[in-house]
Amino acid sequence: SNGTSDTWACSPKQKDLILKLVDDHKLDKGDVEELARDRFNKPVKALNRLEASGLIEELIEKHGKSPARRDRR
Numbered sequence: 403s404n405g406t407s408d409t410w411a412c413s414p415k416q417k418d419l420i421l422k423l424v425d426d427h428k429l430d431k432g433d434v435e436e437l438a439r440d441r442f443n444k445p446v447k448a449l450n451r452l453e454a455s456g457l458i459e460e461l462i463e464k465h466g467k468s469p470a471r472r473d474r475r
Contacts (some may be wrong), residue, residue, distance in 0.1 A: 403441060408463070409446065409447070410446075410447045410449075410454075411448050411449055411450050411451075411454075412450060412453070412454030412455075413448050413451055413452050413454070414457065416451065416454040416458060417454075418469075420446065420454065420457065420458060420461070423458070423461045423462070423465065425440055427461075427465045429461070429465070434457075437457065438453075438457055438462065439459075440455065441453075441457065441460070442456075442457075468475070
């Protein structure tokens with residue numbers, strides 16, 4: 403597959419949110435990958451919208467939505 407390695411099965415919005423959570427919380431991509439494989443038996447990029455939604459919920463539950471930055475607008 404040339405150039406398609408960056409294609410995600412979920413929605414672009416979900417992809418952005420997953421990447422943002424990883425970034426905000428300095429998560430290990432390997433851990434997130436493992437979570438996806440544990441839960442859904444497939445890599446993060448292969449998750450469909452429903453599965454991605456479950457993964458996002460789990461990440462938010464574990465780590466909170468985003469670090470406390472609410473004081474700066």
